Amino acid sequence: MLDRRLADASPDEPPAVGVSQAATDRRAVGGTTSLPIVMTDVSYSAGGRDLVRIEGLRIEAGEPTVILGPNGAGKSLTLRLMHGLLETQSGSVAYGGEPMSAAIRLRQAMVFQRPVVLRRSVAANVDFALKACGVGWRDRKRRIADLLALGDLADKARQRARSLSGGEQQRLALVRAIACRPEVLFLDEPTSSLDPTSTRKIEDLIQGVVAVGTKVVMVTHDMGQARRIAGDIVFLSRGRVAERSPADDFFDRPASKVAEAFLAGELVE
Numbered sequence: 001m002l003d004r005r006l007a008d009a010s011p012d013e014p015p016a017v018g019v020s021q022a023a024t025d026r027r028a029v030g031g032t033t034s035l036p037i038v039m040t041d042v043s044y045s046a047g048g049r050d051l052v053r054i055e056g057l058r059i060e061a062g063e064p065t066v067i068l069g070p071n072g073a074g075k076s077l078t079l080r081l082m083h084g085l086l087e088t089q090s091g092s093v094a095y096g097g098e099p100m101s102a103a104i105r106l107r108q109a110m111v112f113q114r115p116v117v118l119r120r121s122v123a124a125n126v127d128f129a130l131k132a133c134g135v136g137w138r139d140r141k142r143r144i145a146d147l148l149a150l151g152d153l154a155d156k157a158r159q160r161a162r163s164l165s166g167g168e169q170q171r172l173a174l175v176r177a178i179a180c181r182p183e184v185l186f187l188d189e190p191t192s193s194l195d196p197t198s199t200r201k202i203e204d205l206i207q208g209v210v211a212v213g214t215k216v217v218m219v220t221h222d223m224g225q226a227r228r229i230a231g232d233i234v235f236l237s238r239g240r241v242a243e244r245s246p247a248d249d250f251f252d253r254p255a256s257k258v259a260e261a262f263l264a265g266e267l268v269e
């Protein structure tokens, strides 16, 4: 049911806007694709510190990629570099073999740890996204209803978005981000401050997005969540990729000492 509603709610016709104002319009961008995303010799430093240094990292279509690692390992920076929110200081990020462009940007969306909602009603938040991506007024009403139902927010359509609970705001941010089915959805700790029930609702939404073919790249500290969602794991330590493995391998027999220690609950950097 969720899959069908997602497919209905994420048309292949007009475009959408995500929380980062990224949008998707499959017609407008023609054959352009965001995938694979390939980071080559990417580095980022600030305050005289070398924060991220990624020699090579390839993100393919398919099951979600989850980025794990201790606090300060560079997970959020890496996600932002991958999404093009941060410019690399050296090296390159390619999307389907091409550099970042307006067309590529239209195919990606991102949801942040702290939900970003506009100072207007819940329905108007979704409407804003749909309008910005060119959905005609005839379709918007139906699409808003579909998306709010997906986010379990149908009864809150007229409520001010900023009066929603944290979990509800995050669901609103997520349905807005997927309004027009981005090819790639970046999620930066989307459930970090949510209780198990809200976390479950967000995970159901994520699974629905995955089921309709969106590539999810997610940062989380929740190991249970990583096990439930990940197809593969990128484990970062001190701004470097310490390990890249299928999720089952990573959790059952991590290849690196640092990941093994991390999974054992030891303090690692």
Ligand SMILES: Nc1ncnc2c1ncn2[C@@H]1O[C@H](COP(=O)(O)OP(=O)(O)OP(=O)(O)O)[C@@H](O)[C@H]1O
Residues within 6 Å of the ligand: 046, 047, 051, 069, 070, 071, 072, 073, 074, 075, 076, 077, 078
């Ligand atoms: N603009 C900046 N200037 C200086 N240092 C920065 C800047 N942005 C990030 N950092 C530092 O870079 C490191 C990596 O930050 P990042 O947010 O990517 O870590 P993270 O792995 O996501 O951590 P956490 O799990 O705690 O969220 C941290 O030590 C952080 O303080």
